[in-house]
Amino acid sequence: EAGVAQSPRYKIIEKRQSVAFWCNPISGHATLYWYQQILGQGPKLLIQFQNNGVVDDSQLPKDRFSAERLKGVDSTLKIQPAKLEDSAVYLCASSSSVRGTGVYTFGSGTRLTVV
Amino acid sequence: DAKTTQPNSMESNEEEPVHLPCNHSTISGTDYIHWYRQLPSQGPEYVIHGLTSNVNNRMASLAIAEDRKSSTLILHRATLRDAAVYYCILSVKAAGNKLTFGGGTRVLVKP
Numbered sequence: 093e094a095g096v097a098q099s100p101r102y103k104i105i106e107k108r109q110s111v112a113f114w115c116n117p118i119s120g121h122a123t124l125y126w127y128q129q130i131l132g133q134g135p136k137l138l139i140q141f142q143n144n145g146v147v148d149d150s151q152l153p154k155d156r157f158s159a160e161r162l163k164g165v166d167s168t169l170k171i172q173p174a175k176l177e178d179s180a181v182y183l184c185a186s187s188s189s190v191r192g193t194g195v196y197t198f199g200s201g202t203r204l205t206v207v
Numbered sequence: 208d209a210k211t212t213q214p215n216s217m218e219s220n221e222e223e224p225v226h227l228p229c230n231h232s233t234i235s236g237t238d239y240i241h242w243y244r245q246l247p248s249q250g251p252e253y254v255i256h257g258l259t260s261n262v263n264n265r266m267a268s269l270a271i272a273e274d275r276k277s278s279t280l281i282l283h284r285a286t287l288r289d290a291a292v293y294y295c296i297l298s299v300k301a302a303g304n305k306l307t308f309g310g311g312t313r314v315l316v317k318p
Contacts, residue, residue: 134308137306196253198251
């Protein structure tokens with residue numbers, strides 16, 4: 093089974109620039125999550141999709157972050173404009189379970205550095 | 208969010224068992240206990256999960272206290288590849304079973 097694919101692996105941008113991350117979940121997984129992991133901390137959930145609908149975006153800074161999951165498969169996370177404090181690893185995960193105890197499969201993440 | 212408490216770090220010798228404790232005193236009857244681990248420069252990886260009974264798989268064992276207020280992840284023979292941050296997480300049914308990560312326990316395995 094192919095894993096969760098994320099790209100790019102690394103990205104360096106200047107503050108106030110925009111950036112986008114892409115995620116391809118495991119085939120057939122209905123639920124997709126984006127997490128932000130700041131160095132030395134555990135991952136923090138930003139947004140949860142169920143198919144192509146948003147289930148929870150309460151932790152997403154909506155003034156600068158946006159995410160979409162067209163056709164219920166791939167997803168993109170965008171930051172515009174970026175701030176220094178957005179430097180982190182952005183992790184995508186998918187799960188086959190809607191409201192059960194589904195196991196999450198994570199991608200390797202995109203490491204963003206804002207300078 | 209349902210909270211878990213774990214030690215910040217633990218050390219173990221290679222080929223010895225590792226017992227990672229986790230306290231979750233506010234757990235409710237429908238909350239599952241999950242363990243994930245994160246190796247350097249990788250995303251978290253599922254290890255094991257359980258509800259009430261002890262669980263075993265090829266990676267580890269999960270021992271759950273009778274009152275469910277604590278649990279222990281057991282790595283039977285630590286290898287250098289087991290050096291990682293281990294997260295104990297409750298999936299709360301009332302919150303849609305989202306996984307909310309804490310700080311985890313950093314495990315160091317000495318040769």
